[in-house]
Amino acid sequence: MTAQIPEDREHVADFLPAYLNQQLDEGLTRWVREHLTSCETCRLELAGWEAIKGAANQVFALTPEPSTHLMQQVWEKIDAPAETQVNRLWFPFHTLRQLWLVFRSQIPLLHKSIWVVSGAVCFLGLVLTLLMEPQTLAQKHFAGNLLSLFIVVVGASGSAFIYGSSIDPGFELTIATPTPIRLVMLCRMALVLGYNFLLGLLVSAAFAGVYGGSLWGFMQLWLEPLFFLSSLCLAISLFIGSTFALLCTAVIEALQFIPDRLSHLVSLPLPALGLNPTSPALVIGALLLIAFAVIFVPRQPRPATL
Amino acid sequence: MTTRTSADDAWLVKQIACGNRQALSELYTRHQHSLFSYLLQLTPDYGLAEELLQDTLVAVWKSARNFEGRSTVLTWLIGIARRQAHNTLRQRKIPLTDISELEHLPAPELEPEERILANAVRDELTRAFHQLAPVHREVLLLIFVQELSYQEAADVLEIPVGTVKSRLSNARRALRALLDAKEDTRK
Numbered sequence: 001m002t003a004q005i006p007e008d009r010e011h012v013a014d015f016l017p018a019y020l021n022q023q024l025d026e027g028l029t030r031w032v033r034e035h036l037t038s039c040e041t042c043r044l045e046l047a048g049w050e051a052i053k054g055a056a057n058q059v060f061a062l063t064p065e066p067s068t069h070l071m072q073q074v075w076e077k078i079d080a081p082a083e084t085q086v087n088r089l090w091f092p093f094h095t096l097r098q099l100w101l102v103f104r105s106q107i108p109l110l111h112k113s114i115w116v117v118s119g120a121v122c123f124l125g126l127v128l129t130l131l132m133e134p135q136t137l138a139q140k141h142f143a144g145n146l147l148s149l150f151i152v153v154v155g156a157s158g159s160a161f162i163y164g165s166s167i168d169p170g171f172e173l174t175i176a177t178p179t180p181i182r183l184v185m186l187c188r189m190a191l192v193l194g195y196n197f198l199l200g201l202l203v204s205a206a207f208a209g210v211y212g213g214s215l216w217g218f219m220q221l222w223l224e225p226l227f228f229l230s231s232l233c234l235a236i237s238l239f240i241g242s243t244f245a246l247l248c249t250a251v252i253e254a255l256q257f258i259p260d261r262l263s264h265l266v267s268l269p270l271p272a273l274g275l276n277p278t279s280p281a282l283v284i285g286a287l288l289l290i291a292f293a294v295i296f297v298p299r300q301p302r303p304a305t306l
Numbered sequence: 307m308t309t310r311t312s313a314d315d316a317w318l319v320k321q322i323a324c325g326n327r328q329a330l331s332e333l334y335t336r337h338q339h340s341l342f343s344y345l346l347q348l349t350p351d352y353g354l355a356e357e358l359l360q361d362t363l364v365a366v367w368k369s370a371r372n373f374e375g376r377s378t379v380l381t382w383l384i385g386i387a388r389r390q391a392h393n394t395l396r397q398r399k400i401p402l403t404d405i406s407e408l409e410h411l412p413a414p415e416l417e418p419e420e421r422i423l424a425n426a427v428r429d430e431l432t433r434a435f436h437q438l439a440p441v442h443r444e445v446l447l448l449i450f451v452q453e454l455s456y457q458e459a460a461d462v463l464e465i466p467v468g469t470v471k472s473r474l475s476n477a478r479r480a481l482r483a484l485l486d487a488k489e490d491t492r493k
Contacts, residue, residue: 014471021453052481053450055431059443060451062432063343066356070338071331074363101396109464 012036016046020053103187110188114158118196125150126203130210140211147207148222153253155196156229160237160245162188182294185234189290193230200226224282229253231289238293315379323371330367337380340452341387347443348391358394362387381458384448388462434484442477449474 012035018024019032036043128150129143162185200222208215229249236245315336321329341362345355365386373382435443448459449470460467 017449017474018456021449023453023455048478048482049450051428051431052435052446052478054428055435056446056450058428058432059435060339060343060447063339063346064352066338066342066359070356070360071334071363074330074334074360074367075327077360077364078367 012039012042013045016042016049020046020049099183099187102183103191106184106187106191110191111161114161114192115195118154118158118199121154122150122199122203125154126206129207134211140213143211144207144218144221147203148218148225149253149256151196151200151203151222152225152229153249155193155200155226156233156249157246158192158196159189159230159233160242160249162192162234162237186290186294189230189234193227196226196230197223224279224286228282228286228289231286231293235289235293316373316375319366319370319373319379319382322367323373330363333366333379333383334363337383340380341383343451344384344444344447345387345391347447348388348440349395354394358387358391361390361394365390377458377461380452381454381462384452384454385462430485430488431481434481434488437484438477438480441473442480445470445473446477 012019012032015024015028015032019029022029024032036046125147129147132139132143132146134140134143201219204218204222205215208218229252232252233245233249236248315333318329318333318336322333338359342355342359345358345362346352349355349358362383366383369386373379377385435446438446445459445463448454448462449456454462456467456470459470463470465473
C-alpha cells in the first residue's frame with residue numbers, strides 16, 4: 001500500500017491493519033513503527049488487531065474441507081447439456097422474473113455520474129433557454145432547438161458509459177456470472193435511455209409550459225435523434241471506446257446545429273448534417289445499431305487490444 | 307501471496323481459458339480452503355456452501371477467457387464466489403443481514419475498554435468472532451486471512467474503500483462489545 005504520510009494526524013489507526021499485513025510501503029512502515037514506539041494508544045490498538053487477526057486465522061484453520069468429490073460434481077455441471085436450463089428459461093413467468101432481477105440489479109452497478117451529470121446538464125440547458133427569454137417565433141425555435149441539443153447530447157453521452165472493461169470496475173465479475181452479457185448490456189441501455197427520456201420529458205414540459213406550444217411537437221425534435229445517437233454511441237463505445245463515442249456525438253450534433261444557426265458567425269464553410277428528427281430512418285438505424293452492438297460486439301476483441 | 311504464486315495463478319487461468327481441465331483442478335486445489343471458508347462465512351449451511359463453490363468453479367470455467375488480470379486471481383475468485391452466493395441466497399429468499407443497518411451502528415455511550423481485545427483469550431475471541439454479523443466476519447476474513455488490501459476488499463465487496471475501513475472498525479467495535487458483555491455476565 002502506497003500513500004502519503006499525513007502530516008496532521010495524531011494517530012496511525014487507519015494504517016494498522018495494513019501494517020499488520022505488511023502491505024505498507026517502506027516509508028509508511030517506518031513512520032508507523034516510529035509512531036508506535038511513542039504512542040500507547042496505538043500500540044494497544046495494534047495489539048487488538050493482532051488478537052483479531054489471530055482469531056480470524058483460527059476460524060479459517062478450523063473450517064472443514066469441502067467433500068473430496070466436489071470437483072467431480074463440477075465437471076458434471078460443466079458437461080451437462082444446457083437444454084434443461086434453456087427450457088426453464090423459456091417458461092414465461094420465470095423469464096420475466098429473471099429479466100426483472102437482472103434489470104433491477106443493474107441500477108446500483110451503473111456509474112453514478114450518469115444519473116447526476118445527465119440531470120444537471122438537462123437542468124442547465126433548461127435554465128439557459130429560459131434566460132434567453134425568446135420573444136419572436138424564430139427566437140423560440142432557436143431556444144427549442146438548443147434545448148433539444150442538450151437533451152440529445154446528454155442522453156447519447158450516457159450510453160457511452162454503460163458497458164465495457166475500461167469504464168466498469170466490476171466488468172470481470174459481471175461477465176463471470178451466469179447472466180448473459182448481452183442481457184446485461186440491454187438492461188443497462190434501457191435504464192439509461194429510459195432515464196434520459198424522462199429527463200427530456202420533464203424539461204420539455206417545463207419549456208412548453210413557459211412558452212406555450214405542443215409538448216409532443218417539442219418532443220419530436222429530440223425523441224428520435226436521442227434514440228439514434230444513443231444507439232450509435234453505445235456501438236462506438238463498445239467497439240472503439242467511450243471517449244471516442246462521446247467525440248462522435250459532439251461532432252454529429254455540432255454539424256447539425258452550427259451550420260444552420262451560426263453560419264453568419266463562422267466564416268469557414270462547414271458541412272451541414274441535416275438529420276430529419278422525425279424520419280423513420282432514424283428509428284430503423286437505431287434498431288440496427290443496437291442489434292449490431294448486442295449480437296456482434298461482445299464477441300469481438302476491441303481494436304486496442306489486438 | 308507472493309508474486310510467483312500470483313503469476314502461476316494467472317497462468318492457470320490462461321490454461322483454463324484454453325480448455326485445460328487439469329488447470330481448473332489445480333486452481334481449485336490451491337484455493338479451495340480460502341473459497342470454502344469464505345463461503346461458509348456467508349452461509350452456515352455446509353451443503354449450500356459446497357453448491358456455491360461448485361457454481362463458482364463452473365463460472366470460472368466459463369469466464370476464464372475474460373480475465374484480464376486487473377485484479378489478483380484470488381480477488382477475482384472471491385468476487386465470483388460472493389456474487390454466486392448473493393444471487394443464490396436472494397433467489398432462495400434466504401435472508402441476508404441488512405448491511406445498511408450495520409454501516410451506521412451508533413457509537414456506544416461507553417466504549418468497552420480497548421485493552422479487552424488485546425487481553426482476550428484466543429478461544430473467547432474465536433467464539434465471539436462466530437457471533438459477529440456475516441458482513442463483519444466477511445470483511446475481517448478478507449483483510450486478515452486472505453490479506454487483501456483495502457482496495458481489493460472494496461472491489462470484492464463492491465463498496466468504496468472508506469466503507470471497508472468503517473466496516474472494519476465497526477467489526478472491531480462489535481467484537482469488543484461481545485467480549486465486554488461476556489465479561490459483565492461473569493461478574
